[in-house]
Amino acid sequence: MDIPGNGRMAVALDPQGAAFGVWQSAGMHGAEVYMEPGSMVWNDLRTSDPDAARTFYASVFGYRYEPMEGAPPDYTTVGFDGARNGESVAGIGGMMGAPEGTPPHWLAYFIVPDADAAAASATAGGGTLLGEPFDTPFGKMAPMTDPDGAVFVVVGEPPAM
Numbered sequence: 001m002d003i004p005g006n007g008r009m010a011v012a013l014d015p016q017g018a019a020f021g022v023w024q025s026a027g028m029h030g031a032e033v034y035m036e037p038g039s040m041v042w043n044d045l046r047t048s049d050p051d052a053a054r055t056f057y058a059s060v061f062g063y064r065y066e067p068m069e070g071a072p073p074d075y076t077t078v079g080f081d082g083a084r085n086g087e088s089v090a091g092i093g094g095m096m097g098a099p100e101g102t103p104p105h106w107l108a109y110f111i112v113p114d115a116d117a118a119a120a121s122a123t124a125g126g127g128t129l130l131g132e133p134f135d136t137p138f139g140k141m142a143p144m145t146d147p148d149g150a151v152f153v154v155v156g157e158p159p160a161m
Contacts (some may be wrong), residue, residue: 003028014056015049016103034084036143041111041155043090049102050074050092057092065092072096091148107151115140115156123148 002008006028011021023030023118033039047053053077057063064089065076083089095102112118115133119142121127126147133142133156140156 014047014053014104016104017045017055018045018053018106022107035111037111037113039111040108042109043087044094044107044109045090045104046098046102046107047092047094048095050076050094053092101108102115105151109141109155110152111139111157112154113157115142115154118142118154118156119144 001011005026007026008024009021011019011081013019030041035041045053045057051074053065054065058065058080059088061080063078063080065078067073068075068077068091069092072093075091075096077088078092079088095104103148117132119129120124121143122142128145130143130145133140136155137158138155139158141153143151145151
């Protein structure tokens with residue numbers, strides 16, 4: 001469908017049933033803020049068949065994949081020729097501990113200055129924590145839902161190296 005003055009979009013399901021969207025710019029180019037508090041910082045595809053998903057997304061978008069040290073064996077990062085500075089832009093892996101019956105899905109990660117503070121603010125605003133904030137090499141993470149049940153993860157600033 002057309003978004004007048006901005007672009008054209010489509011929302012579809014991949015062969016495993018995960019919803020995704022595509023955008024053709026005609027004025028609005030998409031996310032231009034990255035790695036700043038409040039912006040999206042990562043996406044994961046959690047799916048029942050990571051190999052089939054990789055084949056699908058490679059054929060549609062030209063994605064290529066790299067294993068990630070320390071990740072589950074079925075997890076890879078996603079890259080493509082137009083990525084900023086050659087960076088990975090997402091990950092694809094199995095369901096990674098999702099409750100039984102969880103359908104394949106994309107999971108968005110947003111960077112925040114303080115994951116504990118963001119978790120407290122989200123619960124005060126009607127969100128629900130899906131687990132306590134936990135430390136990772138990428139920053140403290142807190143999985144949660146918004147008041148309508150949409151699942152996302154906040155990521156605190158990465159630890160200094």
